[in-house]
Amino acid sequence: MAAQVVTAAAQHLSCPSDLVPDWARREVSTGTTIMAVEFDGGVVIGADSRTTTGAYIANRVTDKLTPIHDRIFCCRSGSAADTQAIADAVTYQLGFHSIELDEPPLVQTAANLFKEMCYRYREELMAGIIVAGWDKRRGGQVYTVPMGGMMVRQPVSVGGSGSSYIYGFMDSNYRSGMTKEECLRFVAEALTLAMERDGSSGGVVRLAAITEEGVERRVILGNELPKFFSA
Amino acid sequence: MCSSNSEWRSAEVSTGTTIIAVRYDGGVVIGSDSRASMGGVYVSSRIINKVVQVHDKIFCCMSGSLADAQAVTNAVIHRLNFHSMQMGEPPLVQSAASIMKEFCYNYRDELSAGFIVAGWDRKKGPQVFEVSVGGMVVEQEFTIGGSGSTYIYGYVDAKFKTGMTREQCLTFTTNALSLAMDRDNVSGGVVHLAVVTEAGVERQLIPGNKLPVFHRI
Numbered sequence: 001m002a003a004q005v006v007t008a009a010a011q012h013l014s015c016p017s018d019l020v021p022d023w024a025r026r027e028v029s030t031g032t033t034i035m036a037v038e039f040d041g042g043v044v045i046g047a048d049s050r051t052t053t054g055a056y057i058a059n060r061v062t063d064k065l066t067p068i069h070d071r072i073f074c075c076r077s078g079s080a081a082d083t084q085a086i087a088d089a090v091t092y093q094l095g096f097h098s099i100e101l102d103e104p105p106l107v108q109t110a111a112n113l114f115k116e117m118c119y120r121y122r123e124e125l126m127a128g129i130i131v132a133g134w135d136k137r138r139g140g141q142v143y144t145v146p147m148g149g150m151m152v153r154q155p156v157s158v159g160g161s162g163s164s165y166i167y168g169f170m171d172s173n174y175r176s177g178m179t180k181e182e183c184l185r186f187v188a189e190a191l192t193l194a195m196e197r198d199g200s201s202g203g204v205v206r207l208a209a210i211t212e213e214g215v216e217r218r219v220i221l222g223n224e225l226p227k228f229f230s231a
Numbered sequence: 232m233c234s235s236n237s238e239w240r241s242a243e244v245s246t247g248t249t250i251i252a253v254r255y256d257g258g259v260v261i262g263s264d265s266r267a268s269m270g271g272v273y274v275s276s277r278i279i280n281k282v283v284q285v286h287d288k289i290f291c292c293m294s295g296s297l298a299d300a301q302a303v304t305n306a307v308i309h310r311l312n313f314h315s316m317q318m319g320e321p322p323l324v325q326s327a328a329s330i331m332k333e334f335c336y337n338y339r340d341e342l343s344a345g346f347i348v349a350g351w352d353r354k355k356g357p358q359v360f361e362v363s364v365g366g367m368v369v370e371q372e373f374t375i376g377g378s379g380s381t382y383i384y385g386y387v388d389a390k391f392k393t394g395m396t397r398e399q400c401l402t403f404t405t406n407a408l409s410l411a412m413d414r415d416n417v418s419g420g421v422v423h424l425a426v427v428t429e430a431g432v433e434r435q436l437i438p439g440n441k442l443p444v445f446h447r448i
Contacts, residue, residue: 019295019345019364019378168386168410171445193385228388 031200033162033191034064034075036132036142037174037183038155042211043132043140044180046187047075048162048195049203060203065217069094071210072110072133077160078147079126086117086127107133111143111151119149128159134210158190162198166190180209184218192225239270243296247271247417248281249379250292251407252349252359253391253400254372258428259349259357260397262404263292264379264412265420277420282434286311288427289327289350294377295364299344303334324350328360328368336366345376351427375407379415383407397426409442 031052036045047064050057064076066087072094076083090113098105111131118127131143144157156174158166169190178186188205195201205220247268252261263281268274281293281300285308293300310330315322328348335342342364349359361367361374373391375383387407395403405422412418422442424435 019343164381165383166385167414168383168407169389170385171410171413172386172406173389189389190385193388196388197384229391229393 031162031198032064032077032160033166033194033198033201034077034128034130034159035163035166035170035187035190036075036130036144036157037178037187038132038140038142039178039180039183041140042134042180042209043142044183044187044207044209045073045075045130045132046191046205046207048160048191048201049206050195050201051080052200057202062203063206065206065208067091067215068110068131069098069105069133071104071135071212071215072107072131073208073210073215074110074114075130075132075159077128077130082125082127083129086114086125086129089117090114104135106135106137107131107141107143108135108138108153111141111145111153114143114145115149115151118145118147122147122149130157130159132210134212136212140210158194160201162191162194162201165197166194169193180211184209188220189226193228195225196228239273242270242273244269244275244298247379247415248294248377249383249408249411249415249418250281250294250347250376251380251387251404252292252347252374253395253404254349254357254359255395255397255400257357257397258351258426259359260400260404261290261292261347261349261425261427262408263377263423264408264418265423266412266418267297268417271417274419279420280423282423282425283308284425284432285327285348286315286322286350288321288352288432289324289348290425290427290432291327291331291349292347292376293344294346295344296342299342300346303331303342303344303346306334307331321352323352323354324348324358324360325352325355325370328362328370331362332366332368335362335364339365347374347376349427351429356429357427377411377418379411379418382414383411386410401426405437406443406445410445412442413446 034047049062051059051062068091128147129145134140143153145151191205207218209216250263265278267276267279283304345364346362351357361369408422422437426433
């Protein structure tokens with residue numbers, strides 16, 4: 001898309017959300033694209049690897065896929081500081097809970113812990129988190145906890161500033177019943193497309209597949225990313 | 232987000248919108264949704280046509296403030312008509328884009344409207360131009376615009392390929408609009424399409440319930 005200039009007139013509209021998306025007028029500290037997909041037997045999660053402070057890329061190989069427990073991960077978007085702090089707190093709480101229960105925790109429990117924190121401190125925090133993992137009761141699950149602190153389970157979820165660009169791709173390409181390899185390709189393609197359009201997303205694509213057997217992590221470097229047409 | 236109950240009454244009417252134009256060998260396919268909204272909460276028109284004919288074989292799609300877009304479009308129609316009479320032949324698509332750009336650039340501080348100009352002329356055949364808010368003109372093989380376009384960048388980047396046929400372009404356009412209308416709250420309604428070739432213009436309307444359905448989740 002050609003560059004758009006926010007004219008003086010745009011600020012006079014009472015809800016000028018038509019030409020310039022809202023995020024373009026807000027300061028973003030960690031632009032990102034994160035994604036998670038459920039499949040029969042587990043989940044696939046993915047993220048880009050760029051952390052920005054303004055126009056400077058502070059870290060071009062960030063790992064935004066954070067383990068919370070053996071089979072539960074979270075994908076972080078928003079303020080790096082906020083999400084790291086929340087993830088640390090939830091890791092502690094979940095670890096304690098798991099020891100009390102004497103069995104691996106449920107993904108829904110982890111998601112609820114995130115939701116409690118994100119909702120309670122929603123005025124102070126800027127954190128959009130996707131919680132994904134595998135547990136024995138319900139298999140692979142993806143829960144999204146966006147800014148504001150709502151929590152909902154979805155078969156596929158995207159988040160972060162780059163996610164706006166791939167809603168159409170996600171809606172048209174997702175089908176239920178995909179295999180693990182198909183999910184990995186779907187996530188890699190979606191993240192690549194978002195990284196190509198969102199200035200705050202980029203670097204490499206980090207993927208992880210979580211199943212009963214364990215966690216398998218992959219990295220797709222810049223020159224190995226899938227290629228698409230770009231205008 | 233404007234959520235007060237009556238703020239929309241004093242808000243400007245805007246075409247929060249999704250517009251798209253694609254060039255293929257032989258013509259262009261142009262499409263838009265049909266929703267006009269006020270304040271992001273009230274839909275003032277469900278069936279407005281944002282694909283406006285500015286000359287026999289040249290169309291433009293409007294986005295942004297509806298008042299500004301209509302004013303500019305009417306001015307372009309008038310100006311282009313005059314230019315065409317002076318030259319004694321049908322105008323070039325590039326001329327239409329250029330005239331559009333003149334208005335958008337000269338009044339860029341007062342206006343808030345973006346356009347896609349697309350059509351067919353004898354010199355260069357089918358062309359698609361994007362005339363964005365500040366008055367920049369770019370010719371492209373295809374382009375998308377409006378608030379709903381954000382959500383379909385990934386889709387169009389993945390799906391577009393050069394050398395598509397007319398039918399493929401129609402499917403591409405309809406799918407892209409349908410996906411954007413499903414995600415953008417200020418785009419919706421029906422899909423207006425226009426196909427412009429050397430032979431002429433063909434307009435189509437796809438009602439909301441006949442659009443392709445993607446929301447399996």
